[in-house]
Amino acid sequence: MYATVNGTRLYFDVEGAEYEVREGNLVKKPVCFVLHGGPGGNHIGFKPTFQALTDTMQLIYVDQRGCGFSDDAPEETLHIDYNVEDLEALREHLGLDRVWILGHSYGGMVAQGYARKYGQRLLGLLLVTTAPNHRFLEDAKKIVKENGTPEQIEICEKLWNGDFQTDEELDLFYAQMGSFYSVREQKEGKSKRPKVRRNYRALNQGFGGFMREMDFTESNRSITVPTLVIAGAHDWITPPKANEAVAESIPTATYVLFENSSHRVMSDEYERFMRVVKTFVQTATTEER
Template sequence: MRARIRDTELYFDIEGMGLVPEGDRMVERPVGFLIHGGPGSDHSGFKPAFTPLAARMQLVYFDHRGQGRSATGDPARYTLDENVEDMEALRRHLGLGPIVSIGTSYGGMVAMAHAARYPEAVSHLVLIVTAAHGGFRPRAAEIVAARGTPAQQRMADMLWKGELDTEAKLRDFYDVMGPLYSLKYDAAAASRTRNRGILAPAALNRAFAPGGWMETYDLRPELARITAPTLILAGRHDWICPPEFSEEIHRLLPGSELHIFEDSSHSVRVDAPAAMIGAITGFLDRHGAAAPASSAA
């Protein structure tokens, strides 16, 4: 499905019922937005990892502008600020009240900024393997230098220099870097997932290339505006958004919950899928999100 919002068109998809029968009444379930990472990726990598959440809420997946199946446009507008405004415009376009906002990696950055700028729009916030400022980049470079193979070090250097300028190069990047992203890396499974997705080098380089917006990215001054109960998930062995950045967010958000998966890297949904879903549903239970309808159990 497509939504014409602001100056662009976003592709979105919906999983799960929003209105379900329970006894002699119909019960409206919460709506969760699943916010993909990158930049330069799409929502397809979330399927089917997040499907279990559809047992308790209606899920909305969408692709950021210039990425996936959403419309392309001026790459100068492939920024976090634009993605935040697009997300809020999509929520309003769909006629939704406060949402459960679930962002992974770059999607977590978008989710954080959205929850800070539109606190009334978010009932619950889940941040998965993310960072609140661009300091994760030099730290990631240190980790690759210490832990990466020569091929991985060359690929990371291409990322920082903005040289991943074709879809083929970006696919090569993920092929080489895969074992750093996941402790349970399966080359064949990862290839199938990538082949289903659409990669967008222009969006990636608008963030990571020299002069990109990621150089000045810093949400820390805004985090105090977040009012939603917040869960922060991290992978102990994450190379690109190391757990110290999740710990920092936790310190800056009093009352937030932090869970670090000891046997996971960046791709928690690959390394610890059941534990990830369990952590999210447990958090929603503790903080008053509607439980699944009994008839759907």
């Protein structure tokens, strides 16, 4: 499905019923926007993983502007501020009231940006392996330098500099760094994730530009909705230290560390991830009612 917002056409997909039957009554489930990482990724990698959450929430997967199945967008608009405004415009377009946001990696940064400007529109936040500010970049560089192969260290320079030239070059980066992103892939030796359409220009704009100055630390202190922060103990790109900083900056945050996970917590420890997220949302929803 598509919606035209702020001069661009965004792709979104809805999964899960709007209502559930509880004690013989129809009860409306909360709606949750699901935001992908990158910048430059898309929602495909979340399927079918997140389907298990649909008994708790109705999910709306969103491909950010210029990404995935959304229309291409001018390079100067591939920026977190536009992502925030697009999300709010989509919420209004769909006629939704208050919503949850599940943001993974860069998607969690967009969620924090949304909370800063549109916090009154939130029911809660699910922030998965993300960061509150630019300082995660230096920690990630150190981890790669200490643990990466010469080839991995070399290709990461393109990431730090925002210097990818093609989508194929970005695909090569993820292929070479796959074992860093997932403990499961380290053990199995190869990725079972679906092919993800990526936009190297969006990633370059982030790592080579606005992410170098990004900081939500102070604005996070104004967040009042239930917030779950999930970290992977072996995450290299948004290490536990970064996620701890997210939790420390949000007064209502609950922090959970997944000891056997890297960046892709939802696949590394699938069953525990689903259990933790569903319990958190169900508890918060019961208290809200």
